[in-house]
Amino acid sequence: MNIHTIVIPTPYPIGDVNAFLVKGDRLSLFDVGPKTPEALEAIERGLKEAGYNLNDVEQVVLTHHHPDHSGWVDAFPEADILGHEYNDHFLRKTPEFMAYRTTFYIQQLQLQAVPEQYLDKIVEQKEALLLYGTTPLTKFISDGEEIPGHPGLKAIYTPGHAQSHLIFIEESTKEVIGGDLLLERVAPNPLVEPPTDLSYERPKSLIQQQESLKLLRDLDAAKVYPGHGDVITSVNQLIENRLKRDEMRLEQLIHHINGPKTVLQLTMDLYPANYKTELGLTLSKTLGYLDCLIRDGVVRVEEVNGVNIYTPA
Ligand SMILES: [Zn+2]
Incomplete structure (x- = not known):
């Protein structure tokens, strides 16, 4: 994958967030940082380094709806905005x-x-939804779908940390744009969120997260480009560590x-x-x-x- 990383500051404890500019038949930006002036500056700087400006981006693709990833959908009025359907609730905020x-x-x-x-x-x-963008999606992406302009780059639905979460795998090189499914330094919080069907039945986020990690493990990814931190190369090792750590926490909890x-x-x-x-x-x-x-x-x-x-x- 022809991929250029843009590191964007956030006001959140997690620190910087990554956006990935991918040049295929279309120029796509995966994630767009929180809606702060500092983040927009970083995006513009990063695009410039790669020889582009905001208007050159033809589509924005979201890994999930959290504000550190989706804020600046508003900076690309001409671009298509792609992501899992659930993002739209947080962009439209009806x-x-x-x-x-x-x-x-x-x-x-x-x-x-x-x-x-x-x-x-x-x-x-x-x-605290101020740092979310307000531009709705122009196209919904679902599990298994190929990203327009990027033949061989496939979306995989991986809920847990977010109910809108997608990762994207390049099938020939096994490179993955991973959002917050797997991060080197922290285990993403299994946040409680309303279900995609807008019923009152709570999704079991940690169980989903574990299933999503196992899905990633089965893909045998060579590299994960994560939402935060450096590129991950020992992907399956890190997944094993995460799953083991959960088991240890379960042991602790049961005693209480x-x-x-x-x-x-x-x-x-x-x-x-x-x-x-x-x-x-x-x-x-x-x-x-x-x-x-x-x-x-x-x-x-x-x-x-x-x-x-x-x-x-
Ligand atoms: Zn994040």
């Missing part, structure tokens, strides 16, 4: 979708036993389920140092592990007075 999203999160947080006074704060934080517990209680047990400042992120991790323990048949869950109670199976 009042109906935003209301549905708030209701979904409040229901979930109540099930997790989060006290009333924290609900707004967590949901509001999640509403010595009687009936809520997600909030278990989050306080597992993350005593961080749960207060990062409640949303630590809750989603705990919940992810609990989903795995239920899958493995060692824990069961029962709704009592509107709150989910976890007990040993």
